[in-house]
Amino acid sequence: xxxxxxxxxxxxxxxxxxxxxxxxxxxxxxxxxTVYNHMLFPINYGDLETEYWxxxxxxxIWDVSVERQVEITGPDGFEFANLLTPRDLSKCAVGQxxxxxxxxxxxxxxxxxxxxxxxxxxxxxxxxxSDVLLWAKGVALSAGMAVEISEPDVxxxxxxxxxxxxxxxxxxxxxxxxxxxxxxxxxxxxxxPVVVTRTGWSGEVGYELYxxxxxxxxxxxxxxxxxxxxxxxxPTGPSDIRRVEAGILNYGADMTxxxxxxxxxxxxLVDLDQEADFIGKEALARIKSEGxxxxxxxxxxxxxxxxFNMTRWPILADGVGIGEVTSxxxxxxxxxxxxxxxxxxxxxxxxxxxxxxxxxxxxRRATVVRKPFFDPEKELPKG
Amino acid sequence: xxxxxxxxxxxxxxxxxxxxxxxxxxxxxxxxxTVYNHMLFPINYGDLETEYWxxxxxxxIWDVSVERQVEITGPDGFEFANLLTPRDLSKCAVGQxxxxxxxxxxxxxxxxxxxxxxxxxxxxxxxxxSDVLLWAKGVALSAGMAVEISEPDVxxxxxxxxxxxxxxxxxxxxxxxxxxxxxxxxxxxxxxPVVVTRTGWSGEVGYELYxxxxxxxxxxxxxxxxxxxxxxxxPTGPSDIRRVEAGILNYGADMTxxxxxxxxxxxxLVDLDQEADFIGKEALARIKSEGxxxxxxxxxxxxxxxxFNMTRWPILADGVGIGEVTSxxxxxxxxxxxxxxxxxxxxxxxxxxxxxxxxxxxxRRATVVRKPFFDPEKELPKG
Numbered sequence: 001x002x003x004x005x006x007x008x009x010x011x012x013x014x015x016x017x018x019x020x021x022x023x024x025x026x027x028x029x030x031x032x033x034t035v036y037n038h039m040l041f042p043i044n045y046g047d048l049e050t051e052y053w054x055x056x057x058x059x060x061i062w063d064v065s066v067e068r069q070v071e072i073t074g075p076d077g078f079e080f081a082n083l084l085t086p087r088d089l090s091k092c093a094v095g096q097x098x099x100x101x102x103x104x105x106x107x108x109x110x111x112x113x114x115x116x117x118x119x120x121x122x123x124x125x126x127x128x129x130s131d132v133l134l135w136a137k138g139v140a141l142s143a144g145m146a147v148e149i150s151e152p153d154v155x156x157x158x159x160x161x162x163x164x165x166x167x168x169x170x171x172x173x174x175x176x177x178x179x180x181x182x183x184x185x186x187x188x189x190x191x192x193p194v195v196v197t198r199t200g201w202s203g204e205v206g207y208e209l210y211x212x213x214x215x216x217x218x219x220x221x222x223x224x225x226x227x228x229x230x231x232x233x234x235p236t237g238p239s240d241i242r243r244v245e246a247g248i249l250n251y252g253a254d255m256t257x258x259x260x261x262x263x264x265x266x267x268x269l270v271d272l273d274q275e276a277d278f279i280g281k282e283a284l285a286r287i288k289s290e291g292x293x294x295x296x297x298x299x300x301x302x303x304x305x306x307x308f309n310m311t312r313w314p315i316l317a318d319g320v321g322i323g324e325v326t327s328x329x330x331x332x333x334x335x336x337x338x339x340x341x342x343x344x345x346x347x348x349x350x351x352x353x354x355x356x357x358x359x360x361x362x363x364r365r366a367t368v369v370r371k372p373f374f375d376p377e378k379e380l381p382k383g
Numbered sequence: 384x385x386x387x388x389x390x391x392x393x394x395x396x397x398x399x400x401x402x403x404x405x406x407x408x409x410x411x412x413x414x415x416x417t418v419y420n421h422m423l424f425p426i427n428y429g430d431l432e433t434e435y436w437x438x439x440x441x442x443x444i445w446d447v448s449v450e451r452q453v454e455i456t457g458p459d460g461f462e463f464a465n466l467l468t469p470r471d472l473s474k475c476a477v478g479q480x481x482x483x484x485x486x487x488x489x490x491x492x493x494x495x496x497x498x499x500x501x502x503x504x505x506x507x508x509x510x511x512x513s514d515v516l517l518w519a520k521g522v523a524l525s526a527g528m529a530v531e532i533s534e535p536d537v538x539x540x541x542x543x544x545x546x547x548x549x550x551x552x553x554x555x556x557x558x559x560x561x562x563x564x565x566x567x568x569x570x571x572x573x574x575x576p577v578v579v580t581r582t583g584w585s586g587e588v589g590y591e592l593y594x595x596x597x598x599x600x601x602x603x604x605x606x607x608x609x610x611x612x613x614x615x616x617x618p619t620g621p622s623d624i625r626r627v628e629a630g631i632l633n634y635g636a637d638m639t640x641x642x643x644x645x646x647x648x649x650x651x652l653v654d655l656d657q658e659a660d661f662i663g664k665e666a667l668a669r670i671k672s673e674g675x676x677x678x679x680x681x682x683x684x685x686x687x688x689x690x691f692n693m694t695r696w697p698i699l700a701d702g703v704g705i706g707e708v709t710s711x712x713x714x715x716x717x718x719x720x721x722x723x724x725x726x727x728x729x730x731x732x733x734x735x736x737x738x739x740x741x742x743x744x745x746x747r748r749a750t751v752v753r754k755p756f757f758d759p760e761k762e763l764p765k766g
Contacts, residue, residue: 008427011417012623014695016417031392033393034399035393110517131517132517134487135517135518135520137487138518141662240396252399310390311401312397
């Protein structure tokens with residue numbers, strides 16, 4: 001057993017919640033914890049490259065209970081959920097999930113959850129790091145809808161990688177393999193209530209297990225580790241190398257409330273043509289028709305392998321900041337430094353040359369390139 | 384110079400914001416960072432007891448930029464701010480601050496900021512750890528008020544301890560000493576724009592400097608360190624020993640959205656008699672008239688010195704959990720383990736005997752006692 005991580009390095013008092021898998025993450029040697037939605041989030045167990053190779057060659061388990069849920073129920077549950085997001089939820093079946101944005105009235109991005117439709121008027125939002133519970137409650141105050149908004153006892157784990165299908169099959173039997181990309185199934189495992197979704201944050205085939213009883217975290221974790229043993233399962237943090245390869249954005253780093261969907265390339269999540277109103281519709285229609293002034297583009301940064309950026313790196317033109325690299329990391333299989341940069345629209349064209357002020361290193365040349373950097377048709381996760 | 388803290392233990396990528404004083408906190412040897420309002424928060428530089436003695440005997444500087452601000456302006460700014468909080472803001476003068484609660488429509492506590500009234504319709508809320516910006520924007524959507532809600536470029540530092548007056552006098556001259564408890568002054572220091580408030584989270588005399596230009600963090604920090612040198616100033620985290628002695632609550636640990644003001648002893652922040660409506664008024668009137676079913680009480684826990692609790696410790700009756708210790712810490716000058724516990728109302732009377740399941744240790748006996756544990760009339764901070 002590994003030495004436990006000293007939590008006093010990252011918390012003071014009992015303010016932050018621990019996940020139902022916390023003891024397991026300590027026992028399996030988590031070597032860092034960040035905070036996400038007011039909860040402690042195990043971010044890595046070893047070096048990022050080893051975790052990456054495990055993900056793309058085998059299978060990994062991540063504790064992502066920090067994707068705290070907002071549950072929407074009540075007779076007007078559909079209408080309310082549809083008001084919260086620019087995506088047209090009439091196209092989301094019961095039993096289906098959707099990647100959605102939550103926007104404010106200016107079109108600013110509040111969050112980018114995976115939404116699950118559990119019933120006609122019953123939804124979960126698996127959140128990125130912002131208090132959508134408070135936003136939704138504030139909106140509901142005078143929306144005049146019959147709706148209830150709460151945080152359910154739901155704690156997701158991700159099981160990701162090419163061998164995740166074997167693990168899930170071992171746990172739930174053959175039928176689970178019929179689950180289509182972004183669909184889910186409510187089921188149980190040795191009496192432990194779970195929702196199994198065909199989703200993930202990896203660009204690989206993957207599943208999420210949403211545990212519905214936080215008292216069962218320990219038992220669920222060990223049950224998965226046991227079933228995953230023949231497949232080489234290991235606990236890791238989410239892989240930023242792999243998600244950047246896949247063009248996946250990280251809320252807070254690659255987009256914030258200051259960004260609208262169009263400038264970060266998520267205009268496909270905005271259904272302006274739907275009849276229903278949603279928060280931000282007017283602003284987003286205006287932004288779309290006017291066009292954006294800046295854009296999040298793919299970049300390749302020259303020179304030797306760069307460590308994952310911990311701050312945004314300025315993009316300079318004649319020594320003046322004109323944009324920022326939001327995420328940048330070295331991809332071992334591409335043998336390149338890849339990432340995203342928010343740049344003025346006139347610098348966003350493919351092939352544009354940029355200068356990046358890399359923290360602790362200095363200036364590096366970069367080029368605007370197409371993203372995703374790997375598997376652009378998402379054949380892997382859908383496969 | 385101390386070794387820098389390895390930030391990869393607590394963050395992954397550029398998702399979390401750093402404060403304007405971040406480089407200084409690293410240079411002065413911060414030994415831990417937590418996350419608060421999506422920002423990195425230096426929580427200690429040495430052991431908690433040494434920091435405590437520095438606070439109560441001399442003067443300490445804390446980077447609390449994580450108290451992110453919500454700014455409310457616009458013609459209906461007063462009306463909107465007054466809608467957000469149960470406290471009657473007609474009693475808050477321009478130039479004055481108030482400790483307030485933000486409540487939802489059920490009377491649940493969303494946050495407990497210090498509010499500053501900068502103009503008739505101009506307010507700042509210095510937040511505890513929850514996204515009040517989103518709550519306020521959600522409420523404003525259909526409130527029909529002419530109001531703007533934003534996050535200003537404001538980064539507070541606390542300067543706390545009996546010698547803080549000397550430091551502030553050295554920085555701003557004699558006149559600043561006329562500032563009454565919870566009042567503030569907009570001023571500047573060598574051209575750096577700041578608001579100086581007579582507030583703090585310590586139970587000691589103290590000030591906060593709200594920096595209004597994040598580019599000046601480094602210069603402000605060093606200017607204070609220089610002025611504070613003769614007074615023995617040292618950078619520390621906030622002192623949980625001292626704030627528990629003072630009966631000060633920590634949002635997220637001692638109260639959450641699940642609590643109402645009456646059960647945590649903050650009923651004095653609810654002005655039900657005011658004519659104006661506020662969010663939660665009806666619910667809070669009902670709760671007050673019905674009486675609370677549980678209460679946050681002061682406790683003394685027997686036995687040797689306990690380390691600060693990192694989880695809530697169950698309170699057991701016949702082996703069953705009936706409540707929780709929310710904060711508990713050893714006070715060196717009182718030579719006792721002191722803290723708070725949420726208990727059923729029938730266990731809340733002074734002298735009640737409790738059994739606490741202390742993490743990693745086991746059962747300890749405890750007694751309900753009066754709080755604050757030290758200086759109950761707040762003579763020190765007002766002095």
